[in-house]
Amino acid sequence: MLKLQGLYKSFHPGTVNERTALAGVDLTLNPGDFVTVIGSNGAGKSTLLGAIAGSFYVDRGRILLDGEDITYQPAYRRSGQIGRLFQDPSQGTAPNLTIEENLAIAAGRGAKRRWISSITPSQRDFFREELSLFEMGLENRLTCKVGQLSGGQRQALALLMATIRPPKLLLLDEHTAALDPAAAQKVLEMTQLVVQRGHLTALMVTHNIQAAFSVGNRTIVMGEGKILKDLTQSQRQSVSPGSLLAYYV
Amino acid sequence: MTGAALLGAIELGLIYSLVALGLVVSYRVLGLADLTTEGSFTLGAAVCALQTTQGHPVLGLVLGTLAGACSGLVTGLLQTRMKMQPILAGIVTMVGLYSVNLMAMGGRSNLTLLRLDTAFSWAEEAVPGLGSLLAGGVAALAAALALGLFFRTHGGLCLRAVGDNPTMVGAFALNWENGILIGLFLANGLIACSGALLVQYQQFCEITMGTGMVVLGLASLILGEVLTRASSLPGQLMAAVVGSVLYRILMAGALAMDVPAAQLKLFSAILVALAISMPTLRQRMTFSRQRKANQPKEKGLAESRLKYQGQGETPC
Numbered sequence: 001m002l003k004l005q006g007l008y009k010s011f012h013p014g015t016v017n018e019r020t021a022l023a024g025v026d027l028t029l030n031p032g033d034f035v036t037v038i039g040s041n042g043a044g045k046s047t048l049l050g051a052i053a054g055s056f057y058v059d060r061g062r063i064l065l066d067g068e069d070i071t072y073q074p075a076y077r078r079s080g081q082i083g084r085l086f087q088d089p090s091q092g093t094a095p096n097l098t099i100e101e102n103l104a105i106a107a108g109r110g111a112k113r114r115w116i117s118s119i120t121p122s123q124r125d126f127f128r129e130e131l132s133l134f135e136m137g138l139e140n141r142l143t144c145k146v147g148q149l150s151g152g153q154r155q156a157l158a159l160l161m162a163t164i165r166p167p168k169l170l171l172l173d174e175h176t177a178a179l180d181p182a183a184a185q186k187v188l189e190m191t192q193l194v195v196q197r198g199h200l201t202a203l204m205v206t207h208n209i210q211a212a213f214s215v216g217n218r219t220i221v222m223g224e225g226k227i228l229k230d231l232t233q234s235q236r237q238s239v240s241p242g243s244l245l246a247y248y249v
Numbered sequence: 250m251t252g253a254a255l256l257g258a259i260e261l262g263l264i265y266s267l268v269a270l271g272l273v274v275s276y277r278v279l280g281l282a283d284l285t286t287e288g289s290f291t292l293g294a295a296v297c298a299l300q301t302t303q304g305h306p307v308l309g310l311v312l313g314t315l316a317g318a319c320s321g322l323v324t325g326l327l328q329t330r331m332k333m334q335p336i337l338a339g340i341v342t343m344v345g346l347y348s349v350n351l352m353a354m355g356g357r358s359n360l361t362l363l364r365l366d367t368a369f370s371w372a373e374e375a376v377p378g379l380g381s382l383l384a385g386g387v388a389a390l391a392a393a394l395a396l397g398l399f400f401r402t403h404g405g406l407c408l409r410a411v412g413d414n415p416t417m418v419g420a421f422a423l424n425w426e427n428g429i430l431i432g433l434f435l436a437n438g439l440i441a442c443s444g445a446l447l448v449q450y451q452q453f454c455e456i457t458m459g460t461g462m463v464v465l466g467l468a469s470l471i472l473g474e475v476l477t478r479a480s481s482l483p484g485q486l487m488a489a490v491v492g493s494v495l496y497r498i499l500m501a502g503a504l505a506m507d508v509p510a511a512q513l514k515l516f517s518a519i520l521v522a523l524a525i526s527m528p529t530l531r532q533r534m535t536f537s538r539q540r541k542a543n544q545p546k547e548k549g550l551a552e553s554r555l556k557y558q559g560q561g562e563t564p565c
C-alpha cells in the first residue's frame with residue numbers, strides 16, 4: 001500500500017539553524033491499516049506526513065504508493081490519491097464558499113471534472129445524505145458560508161471533504177487538537193466511522209495516548225526523526241500507555 | 250449638466266465598466282492587486298487602434314483583448330513559476346508593456362482614428378443618437394453576464410476557491426497556480442477590451458491612457474458595491490457596471506460645474522478616496538449609533554436608534 005524507504009529530510013541545511021526532521025524512516029502500511037502516530041513535539045510527525053503528502057521533497061529515500069513511485073510527484077498531483085487534515089480547521093475548507101460549493105470541489109478530486117457544469121440537484125441530495133451521517137444539522141445548511149461554522153463543524157466538513165471520494169491514504173495531523181473536548185470526541189468518532197466505511201488506510205497523529213491506543217489497529221512512536229516503536233494491535237494491548245511516556249523526552 | 254454630457258458619461262461608464270469587471274476577477278475573486286491593469290488597458294487600446302487604422306475594427310477589438318489577456322498571463326507566470334510577489338510581478342509587466350505599447354502604436358505616442366470605421370460608428374449609423382449607448386451597454390452586459398455564468402460553473406467555482414484558500418485547492422488535485430494564470434488571463438482580457446473599445450469610441454489613442462486605471466477601476470467597483478450593498482459575486486458584477494457609470498456621471502458633473510480642467514485630477518482623487526473609504530466610514534457611523542443606543546438615558550430615543558444596528562452577515 002504505502003512504502004517509505006529510508007526517508008531523510010533536514011530543514012535549513014548547512015546553516016546554524018539546521019534541523020534534521022526525518023533521520024531514516026522506513027515504514028510499510030498494509031491496505032486497511034489505521035495507524036496512530038505519537039511522539040513528543042518536534043519528533044518529526046508532521047514532517048513525516050508532509051513528506052508523504054508532498055508539501056516538500058525529501059532529501060533521500062523513496063515513497064511508493066500502491067507500487068507507484070511518488071517521491072517527486074508534486075503535492076497537488078498526489079492529492080488525487082491522498083486526503084489530508086490539519087490541526088487548523090481553516091486549512092481544509094474555503095471560508096467564503098458555501099458548504100455545497102466546498103463539497104463540490106472535493107467531489108471533483110480524482111474524478112473526471114466537468115468544468116462547465118454547475119452543482120446539480122442530485123449532487124445536492126448526495127451531499128445532504130453524507131452530511132446527515134455526522135448528525136450536526138449541516139445537511140440543512142448547504143448554502144451557508146463555511147466561515148460561519150464553528151471549528152468542530154468545519155473540521156467535520158473537512159473530514160467529509162477529504163473522504164467524499166475515498167482516497168487511497170488519509171493523513172490526519174492532530175486534527176482534533178484545536179477543538180473543544182466534546183467536538184474533539186465527535187470528530188474522532190466520525191473519523192473512525194469514515195475510515196471503517198471506506199475501508200481506508202490512514203495515518204493519524206495525536207497527543208491523546210488514550211485515543212492512540214484505542215483507535216485503529218497499529219501505533220508507531222516517533223522520536224528525533226525516527227520510528228522508535230511500531231506496535232501491532234496485540235502488542236498495543238500488552239503495553240501500558242504510561243510506559244510510553246519514556247519516549248517523550 | 251446637459252443631456253449630451255450625461256449621455257456621454259453613461260457611454261464612457263459602460264465602456265470603463267469592463268475594467269471594473271476585470272478587477273472583480275483579479276482583486277475580488279483572486280485577492281490580487283494586479284498592476285498589469287495599467288499596461289494591459291493601453292495594450293488593448295494600442296493593438297486595436299493600429300488594426301482600426303488599417304481598416305480592421307473588429308479584428309482590432311479581438312486582437313486587443315487577446316493581447317491584454319496574454320499580458321496577464323505573463324504576470325501570472327512571474328507570480329507562480331518564478332514566485333515573484335504579486336505586486337512586483339504586475340509592476341514588472343507594466344513597465345515592460347510601456348515599450349511594447351509604443352511598438353504596437355508604430356513608435357508613436359498617439360494615434361487618431363478620426364473618420365474611420367469603428368464598432369461605434371457602425372452602431373451610430375444603425376441607431377442614430379443612441380448607437381454608442383447601445384454598443385457600450387451590450388458590451389458591458391455581455392461581459393457581466395458571461396462572467397456571472399462562468400462563476401457558476403465548476404471551473405469558476407475552483408477559481409473562487411483559489412482566491413479563498415489555495416492550500417485547500419491543492420488538497421483536491423487542483424493546481425492553484427493554474428487558477429492564478431486563468432484568472433489573470435480573464436481579468437486582463439476584459440481590461441484590454443475596455444481599452445480597445447475606448448479608442449474606437451473616442452477615436453483617439455495615447456500611450457498614457459492606462460495611467461491610474463487600477464485605482465479608477467477599484468473606486469468604481471467599490472462605489473458600486475457600497476451603493477448597491479452587494480456582497481455576493483453576481484451582485485459585485487452588477488455593482489461594477491453601476492459604479493463605473495456613476496463614477497463617470499460624477500466626473501461629468503464636476504466638469505459641468507466648471508471645475509477647471511487642471512483641478513479635475515484632484516476632484517477625481519477625492520472621489521476615489523471617498524469611494525474607497527466609504528465602507529469604513531459607514532461601519533464607524535453604525536458603531537457610534539450602536540454605542541449611543543447602548544447608553545439608555547432617554548428611553549424612546551435609544552430604542553429608535555437601535556433600529557439602525559449594523560448589518561452583519563445574515564445567519565443561515
Ligand SMILES: Nc1ncnc2c1ncn2[C@@H]1O[C@H](COP(=O)(O)OP(=O)(O)O)[C@@H](O)[C@H]1O
Pocket residue numbers: 011012019020021039040041042043044045046047048
Ligand atoms: N518548515 C520548517 N522549517 C524549519 N524547521 C522545521 C520545519 N518544519 C519542521 N521543522 C523542524 O523539524 C523538526 C520536526 O518537526 P515536526 O515534524 O513539526 O514535529 P512534530 O509534528 O512531531 O511535533 C522540529 O525540530 C522542527 O523545528
Ligand SMILES: [Mg+2]
Pocket residue numbers: 045046047
Ligand atoms: Mg506536528
